[in-house]
Amino acid sequence: MQIALEARNLVKRYPGVVAVNDVSFSVTEGICFGLLGPNGAGKTTTVEIIEGVTPATSGEVYYFGELAGRRFREEAGIQFQNTALQDYLTVRETLEMFQNLYDRHADLDRIIEDCSLGDLLDRDNRKLSGGQRQRLFLAVALVNEPRLVFLDEPTTGLDPQARRNFWTLVQRIQANGTTIILTTHYMDEAHVLCDEIAIMDAGRIIAGGPPDELLRNRYDGLVIELPLEDIAGDLDGIEHVIYENQGIVEIMSTDVSSSLDALASRVRNLNRIKIRQPNLEDLFLDLTGHSLRS
Amino acid sequence: MRVLAPMLKRIYAVFVARNREFVRDRGTLAWNILMPVILVFGLAFIFGGEGRNQYTVGVLQSAAEIDAGEHPFLQSRFIEFVPVSDEADGFRKVERHRLDLLVRFGDERRYWVNPESPRGYFAERLLLQSDAEAGGQMQKAQISGDPIRYVDWVLPGILGMNMMFSCLFGVGYVVVRYRKNGFLKRLRATPLRPHEFIVAQVASRLMLVLIVTAFVYLATHLILDTRMDGSYLTLLLVTIVGCISMVSLGLLIAARVTSEELAGGLLNMISWPMMILSGVWFSLEGAGPAVQGLAKVFPLTHILDSARAVMLDGATLVDIAPSMIMLTLLSLAFLALGAFYFRWGPD
Numbered sequence: 001m002q003i004a005l006e007a008r009n010l011v012k013r014y015p016g017v018v019a020v021n022d023v024s025f026s027v028t029e030g031i032c033f034g035l036l037g038p039n040g041a042g043k044t045t046t047v048e049i050i051e052g053v054t055p056a057t058s059g060e061v062y063y064f065g066e067l068a069g070r071r072f073r074e075e076a077g078i079q080f081q082n083t084a085l086q087d088y089l090t091v092r093e094t095l096e097m098f099q100n101l102y103d104r105h106a107d108l109d110r111i112i113e114d115c116s117l118g119d120l121l122d123r124d125n126r127k128l129s130g131g132q133r134q135r136l137f138l139a140v141a142l143v144n145e146p147r148l149v150f151l152d153e154p155t156t157g158l159d160p161q162a163r164r165n166f167w168t169l170v171q172r173i174q175a176n177g178t179t180i181i182l183t184t185h186y187m188d189e190a191h192v193l194c195d196e197i198a199i200m201d202a203g204r205i206i207a208g209g210p211p212d213e214l215l216r217n218r219y220d221g222l223v224i225e226l227p228l229e230d231i232a233g234d235l236d237g238i239e240h241v242i243y244e245n246q247g248i249v250e251i252m253s254t255d256v257s258s259s260l261d262a263l264a265s266r267v268r269n270l271n272r273i274k275i276r277q278p279n280l281e282d283l284f285l286d287l288t289g290h291s292l293r294s
Numbered sequence: 295m296r297v298l299a300p301m302l303k304r305i306y307a308v309f310v311a312r313n314r315e316f317v318r319d320r321g322t323l324a325w326n327i328l329m330p331v332i333l334v335f336g337l338a339f340i341f342g343g344e345g346r347n348q349y350t351v352g353v354l355q356s357a358a359e360i361d362a363g364e365h366p367f368l369q370s371r372f373i374e375f376v377p378v379s380d381e382a383d384g385f386r387k388v389e390r391h392r393l394d395l396l397v398r399f400g401d402e403r404r405y406w407v408n409p410e411s412p413r414g415y416f417a418e419r420l421l422l423q424s425d426a427e428a429g430g431q432m433q434k435a436q437i438s439g440d441p442i443r444y445v446d447w448v449l450p451g452i453l454g455m456n457m458m459f460s461c462l463f464g465v466g467y468v469v470v471r472y473r474k475n476g477f478l479k480r481l482r483a484t485p486l487r488p489h490e491f492i493v494a495q496v497a498s499r500l501m502l503v504l505i506v507t508a509f510v511y512l513a514t515h516l517i518l519d520t521r522m523d524g525s526y527l528t529l530l531l532v533t534i535v536g537c538i539s540m541v542s543l544g545l546l547i548a549a550r551v552t553s554e555e556l557a558g559g560l561l562n563m564i565s566w567p568m569m570i571l572s573g574v575w576f577s578l579e580g581a582g583p584a585v586q587g588l589a590k591v592f593p594l595t596h597i598l599d600s601a602r603a604v605m606l607d608g609a610t611l612v613d614i615a616p617s618m619i620m621l622t623l624l625s626l627a628f629l630a631l632g633a634f635y636f637r638w639g640p641d
Contacts, residue, residue: 052483053483053639074485076483078483080480082476083476086477088315088318093311094311096307097310098307101481101484102485103300
């Protein structure tokens with residue numbers, strides 16, 4: 001597989017702030033690549049530089065080995081986080097208008113079916129719900145049969161059911177061989193959809209690789225979670241107390257049995273203890289020292 | 295052809311989408327058609343409603359300065375007295391509503407008035423009243439030629455004004471809204487190029503303005519039998535060239551503004567002086583040279599001068615060439631500056 005996209009040393013400075021600070025990464029063709037981080041980490045600015053809608057202070061973007069330009073615009077599909085459509089146009093007219101801006105054409109009927117827009121074709125753009133708009137934005141991003149699709153926070157504001165439906169849709173697109181670049185602050189979304197991730201914080205990439213590999217390399221064990229109020233004494237001598245957040249203490253343990261033994265004498269109520277696999281949220285907390293949603 | 299065909303397809307796609315948006319926005323569409331109709335008919339049937347509390351009177355004399363001591367009428371307040379040296383020129387201006395009255399003092403006192411001019415009628419009353427105090431020697435004379443009704447004179451003004459608002463706000467304001475809500479950013483991420491987007495906007499507005507103007511013109515022409523001495527083709531050309539200049543000005547104003555409030559303010563700042571100084575409602579014959587000079591910079595002045603010349607005097611393309619050239623130069627300057635300053639997004 002060849003490299004579909006490569007970002008080299010991207011920098012974006014605004015007066016008094018460096019939004020993107022020397023960001024480099026590459027994306028292999030056909031994978032789903034996730035750019036993760038909290039709000040304000042620089043994810044959207046990074047992808048907008050790559051998409052060509054925000055000029056970089058410095059750095060280059062390569063698309064299949066050449067500087068991203070006209071071919072990239074023709075072959076990329078982009079779903080923006082915040083955008084608008086023309087008022088008074090129907091869903092079908094919007095799709096046709098955008099399709100006519102490209103030389104490459106996807107089969108519109110298939111996109112309409114994939115994005116479940118069949119019942120909405122004659123509806124005015126202004127009268128779509130949040131989930132319906134997101135599906136239309138995705139459909140607009142697919143009208144040119146893109147080789148590379150950008151999805152910027154695609155499920156923000158959707159209910160859990162709509163989010164899961166959206167994930168299925170994204171997996172279907174990826175199954176066709178389309179490369180996907182996803183930005184999100186939902187770790188579960190990234191874990192489900194992404195083959196590779198890069199974690200951003202304060203304008204920099206602080207870790208990158210396949211999610212499971214990142215977790216395996218970092219953690220050798222399980223996470224024990226228990227409410228802070230259930231702890232009677234102190235936790236001195238307990239290995240790897242990794243975080244205490246919103247009344248929950250998380251302990252990374254390589255030997256759960258001995259950890260539970262050690263906790264038994266200091267915890268009032270063992271009924272509320274949870275034991276689980278470490279996840280990307282733990283990794284982020286561990287790497288940055290602050291919560292993703294803070 | 296390999297480059298041109300996809301480019302035309304992209305322009306056509308944006309053009310059609312913008313037309314649909316405009317036509318389906320019923321309120322704006324109705325306003326674009328109804329406002330000029332109401333104005334024209336209102337002015338035609340109700341003789342009031344003129345925009346200025348001041349009359350312009352030509353004084354036929356060879357001297358450059360007017361001697362107010364010559365007649366009590368010359369001391370009247372709220373009347374602008376303009377010296378006129380050429381009699382034929384004075385008659386023409388009375389016919390064309392550029393002067394409300396033409397008066398000659400001296401040994402053979404005489405005045406000329408356009409019987410179709412409501413303003414002329416009032417100016418005449420004032421003159422006769424003053425003249426009675428001075429001995430009452432004024433003789434009324436008919437102007438030779440074909441006097442023009444006020445509605446014939448004001449129709450191009452109203453159509454031009456409507457075109458100006460439609461082009462400036464319909465393009466300028468809409469582009470700012472597209473930029474603010476991110477639609478321009480969305481388009482930027484496609485193969486569409488800035489000049490293609492601009493051409494589509496100009497073409498869409500041009501077509502809509504031509505249809506609306508033709509409709510309003512035809513309705514008033516059929517019902518009020520308005521005057522048309524020139525060629526319809528020349529008038530169409532004036533409309534097209536004028537519309538392009540206005541759309542270009544709208545695009546320049548909207549080139550990088552991101553706030554609708556600011557855009558509204560800038561568009562008003564441009565359109566109101568044009569409406570007042572370009573001769574929509576009344577002639578600027580009596581205005582000072584500074585005001586007349588300023589008016590020459592406004593595209594609307596050239597549009598109205600040309601349209602009136604074609605409709606009322608039967609002017610040919612050669613006659614109006616200076617104004618057409620000026621409009622073309624203004625359009626090129628606006629477009630060049632607009633393209634230079636244009637930004638897709640707020641960045």
